[in-house]
Amino acid sequence: MKVPEPLSLAFGSEFERLISDFITQENLLPPETTLGSNRFLARAVIPHILKLSQLFNREDKNQASSLPAYWKDSSNPQNLRLAYFLYFMPCNLFRMASIWAELSRLGFRWKPKTMRGIEFGAGPASGMCGIAAGEKFASVGAPPSANWALIEQDQAMLEMGARWAQVYTQTLGSTDWSTRTFHRKIDLNRGFLPKSAPDFNLWIMSYYLNELEITPQALAPLLLDAWDQHLEEDGLVILMEPALKLQSRKILELRKAILLEQKRRKRDDLLILLPCLGHQTCGALENPEDWCHEEVTWWRPPYLRKLDQLAGLDRKSLPFSYLVIHKTRRSREEVLPALKRAPENKRHRLVSPAHAEGRDLEFFTCGQDGKRRARLRTEQLIQRGDILLGSELRGDVNASRVEGKPEIIE
């Protein structure tokens, strides 16, 4: 996915200064210690980054139940939170902002009177801050005023997240953004929200669903119930999850289950907007070894590059899986006008990198005709996430050729 330059450049030294001032104010650094201290980072932060990385990348079959109550179980919860805040929060913030930018580049415009957002499993409000950054650097015309509800089971992280969100959104110039915190553990036996909860028009879950012990098939009706009751007409839902095979397949299964459940309820007001360009059967799900993810690159904050070096990790490019769902009666083309330029059966998204094969580029595409390996002769540099408009695929699923001189949306 190509991210607009102002967004990919928005996490340089100014952002680093903001982070540094914030953690100092929060007393997360020992006296006389700064974010520049390699010794402190190596001793107090890196071990927690490695531990969290291992937890989040867990490969066990039973994903959610193998996850300990990590905020609570730590020997040093303060440094664990600091490690998450310094390392994982900015990455998820940037991923979320990139999804917003994808909506923007396809012409999505969204003008409710006020943004009424809710973030589940908010941690340090990474998702909410990602929306603020997305709107600042790749606007969809959202209103300047926003009220957010942050829900999180860890109180210390939640309160810190709300304070960070206030600082970050103010710095971006979003002065009319407010947050309310709800310290609670969501119990799905009781649904996502109590009946008395208000309506929202922006519903986000960032790296949260994979921590719930529930199958996509059981999750879909719960989500539909919640969106029935608490998502406004013209509301948006953004679900973002890790790019790992198991977790990514779960979000693909969830898409399938949502579409089935909506059909069962004889409804058609939920449009799965992105990344798929239609409601077709998922091509990746057909092969049990396959999955689907996006990837974005950015100019990391300088301290994060240092953390990467110290930890032997690399967050230069950030993979993730996601779904954007829109509650609307309008058509996909009305909502994403950039797609109007080609009929639905002539739109394909690159779902892999492209590599040279002779004078062609080869990649996998996804469209109404499923997932296919395809070649295209073009001088343009294309990458995962780009969209071909007016493309006609000839040949079989393993060796197609893109014909029809497609327009490329990068």
Ligand SMILES: C[S@@+](CC[C@H](N)C(=O)[O-])C[C@H]1O[C@@H](n2cnc3c(N)ncnc32)[C@H](O)[C@@H]1O
């Ligand atoms: C991986 S973190 C993601 C945090 C943040 N959304 C982000 O993208 O950086 C998952 C968060 O979900 C919270 N969480 C998991 N299960 C929860 C539940 N049942 N109720 C409330 N919060 C939950 C965890 O405490 C944790 O802070």
